[in-house]
Amino acid sequence: MGRLTLLFKRQSRTRYWLMIANDPYDQTYNVFFNSQRANERLQSVPLHKLAHYDLADLETLLKALRQKIKLTIEFVGFIGERWPKSQKLIQRKRVPLE
Template identity: 35%
Template structure:
């Protein structure tokens, strides 16, 4: 699937979840599931003074970092939320050679 099309699918899944409320925090979490060769996307919203709400929004079966990078670039045309990466330790972005994830999350092995 073309990166622009996948980015639109992800944006369409986020649209009904995005409330745009003042004080709410938003984030996209991308998990590298290397056992099944997929990237899994979650949309996270934390209302002001509330608990984090996590919604699975998309599973990408095209398991290729270059493709993922293009999808994320195209997704920026819709939303520019903070991103959190899990399971990407030691991996580099193909276009820049920069680390994708610089430190492990609290619950990562």
């Protein structure tokens, strides 16, 4: 949260969002802070690597995180997977990064 609040500057005409990437080879989840001003390039800053590779724990962590911040969260590498508690699809379609 500390690094996230430092990066979130609330500038006008700027889009901010989090990206959670599934890395099945290292069995980790990577969290990135993305920002993009109008007509400028995307900036992606790695925030954290979650070494505990468990979807149930990730779901509870994201639920707590969503209560504190109101940023959009984008998922990459979760095609066909569902959240253990709510059984909702995590990612509906592939992102151009995949």
